[in-house]
Amino acid sequence: MTTPPGSAGLPIVGDKSLEFYKDAIGFVDRNIAHNKSRIFLSRLLSKPTVFVSSNKGVKELLEDKAMNCDLGYKAFMYEIYGDNILFTDGINSVVLREILHNLFSAESVASYQESIQRLTSRALEDLHSRSPVNVYKFFKRLTTEICLSVFLDIDFQTAQELSSQICELTTTHWHGIISVPVSIKMPMMSSFTYGKALEAKAQLLKIIQDKLKDTTTSGFPQKIQNARFPHANLAHNHLLLFTSALVPKALASLLTSFVIAVKKDDFDKANCGSTFLDCLLLEVQRLYPPFVAGRRLVRKDCVVDGYKLHKGQAAMYMTRQAQRDPQAFTKPEEFLPQRWINAEKDERKKLFCFGAGPRCCIGQNFIWNILRTITQSLLRKYTWNIPEGQDLSFKWLPVSRPSHDVLANFVERS
Ligand code: HEM
Numbered sequence: 001m002t003t004p005p006g007s008a009g010l011p012i013v014g015d016k017s018l019e020f021y022k023d024a025i026g027f028v029d030r031n032i033a034h035n036k037s038r039i040f041l042s043r044l045l046s047k048p049t050v051f052v053s054s055n056k057g058v059k060e061l062l063e064d065k066a067m068n069c070d071l072g073y074k075a076f077m078y079e080i081y082g083d084n085i086l087f088t089d090g091i092n093s094v095v096l097r098e099i100l101h102n103l104f105s106a107e108s109v110a111s112y113q114e115s116i117q118r119l120t121s122r123a124l125e126d127l128h129s130r131s132p133v134n135v136y137k138f139f140k141r142l143t144t145e146i147c148l149s150v151f152l153d154i155d156f157q158t159a160q161e162l163s164s165q166i167c168e169l170t171t172t173h174w175h176g177i178i179s180v181p182v183s184i185k186m187p188m189m190s191s192f193t194y195g196k197a198l199e200a201k202a203q204l205l206k207i208i209q210d211k212l213k214d215t216t217t218s219g220f221p222q223k224i225q226n227a228r229f230p231h232a233n234l235a236h237n238h239l240l241l242f243t244s245a246l247v248p249k250a251l252a253s254l255l256t257s258f259v260i261a262v263k264k265d266d267f268d269k270a271n272c273g274s275t276f277l278d279c280l281l282l283e284v285q286r287l288y289p290p291f292v293a294g295r296r297l298v299r300k301d302c303v304v305d306g307y308k309l310h311k312g313q314a315a316m317y318m319t320r321q322a323q324r325d326p327q328a329f330t331k332p333e334e335f336l337p338q339r340w341i342n343a344e345k346d347e348r349k350k351l352f353c354f355g356a357g358p359r360c361c362i363g364q365n366f367i368w369n370i371l372r373t374i375t376q377s378l379l380r381k382y383t384w385n386i387p388e389g390q391d392l393s394f395k396w397l398p399v400s401r402p403s404h405d406v407l408a409n410f411v412e413r414s
Pocket residue numbers: 071085086093097100242247250251254290291294295352353354355356358359360361362363364366367
């Protein structure tokens with residue numbers, strides 16, 4: 001057992017936060033090549049940080065059987081979101097997970113399906129007449145509508161003023177997250193943006209509280225209101241998290257990657273049955289996870305994929321690189337949906353798009369339903385093409401997204 005190669009450098013001057021923030025994937029790829037290892041040491045957010053980008057390493061870190069690690073998001077997201085499960089560890093996180101699980105049980109998720117299907121059908125109705133379509137923008141709007149409709153029982157069509165107010169507020173709130181690393185470079189600008197984000201948070205919480213007080217509200221708001229959170233503000237803060245820009249951005253990212261990756265040959269196969277559609281969705285998750293990385297704080301010395309991690313260090317697990325690890329997948333860089341057709345069940349355990357282990361994503365079934373509903377409806381009604389000559393590169397943090405508008409032409413099936 002050895003310590004990871006690389007160096008944590010000196011505090012401040014050795015910090016690589018800006019380099020990582022500018023191009024997370026490039027930074028990690030360069031370090032993998034330089035250290036000749038998918039696990040290496042560097043310094044991020046002022047902490048010695050072990051980067052874990054082997055598939056085996058990420059699996060071990062996330063499954064965390066000996067409870068060696070805490071979640072590492074509090075340092076830069078706590079103020080923007082307030083108390084919620086992402087900033088909770090130990091027994092308190094177990095209690096919160098149980099409460100939240102009930103909100104996303106199979107029965108609950110099934111009850112959200114009607115809204116998902118209705119809003120999807122409405123949005124896809126005339127896509128061909130709006131072509132070329134700005135794909136990411138289109139999916140972000142549709143998934144925002146779905147999230148607001150399910151989580152806050154708000155209909156974009158009948159409550160137009162309120163929905164645009166919420167959309168504006170969630171955008172300003174979101175800028176608080178992206179302004180955090182900028183504060184290292186331009187403190188003045190960032191503190192202004194950050195202050196505005198906190199104001200937006202207060203206004204969003206007020207809307208959420210009013211919604212929960214409204215006795216005519218049903219569905220998810222009623223369920224979360226009745227859930228037995230240890231404090232009432234935990235229900236509000238979780239609704240803030242679920243209705244924030246984070247979820248629609250992640251969904252729009254996956255759906256945009258789907259439209260780019262799925263080619264002519266796959267259209268008819270996917271339209272014939274849900275099995276091949278699932279293979280396409282799994283392969284999109286593998287190659288294009290919206291969250292390219294996640295963070296842990298090491299509480300106890302431990303070993304990950306043969307390397308020693310020390311108490312007090314942070315660990316960045318690199319989802320995107322781990323899902324492209326040649327030790328885990330053959331032809332890892334190629335989009336090969338057929339690899340999932342007869343795959344053993346354990347193969348799926350090599351995917352970390354929704355995390356893994358005791359802190360895996362609670363919204364997975366709900367998200368899977370949204371992705372399946374939208375992509376299935378899209379394939380039933382249309383074929384599409386991406387006009388050539390577009391820059392299809394992506395930015396990585398905090399949620400991966402296209403660097404430039406991606407336009408697609410949708411053609412109605414005869
Ligand atoms: C495409 C959309 C989404 C993606 C890609 C995604 C991905 C993830 C990932 C990777 C984690 C694990 C974080 C870690 O362990 O470091 C996570 C955790 C979590 N997700 Fe999601 N998520 C999505 C949507 C949702 C939705 C819609 C909800 C609920 C409304 C949700 C609720 C949660 C919660 C509560 C946790 C924290 C669990 C814990 O701390 O124990 N997610 N998600």
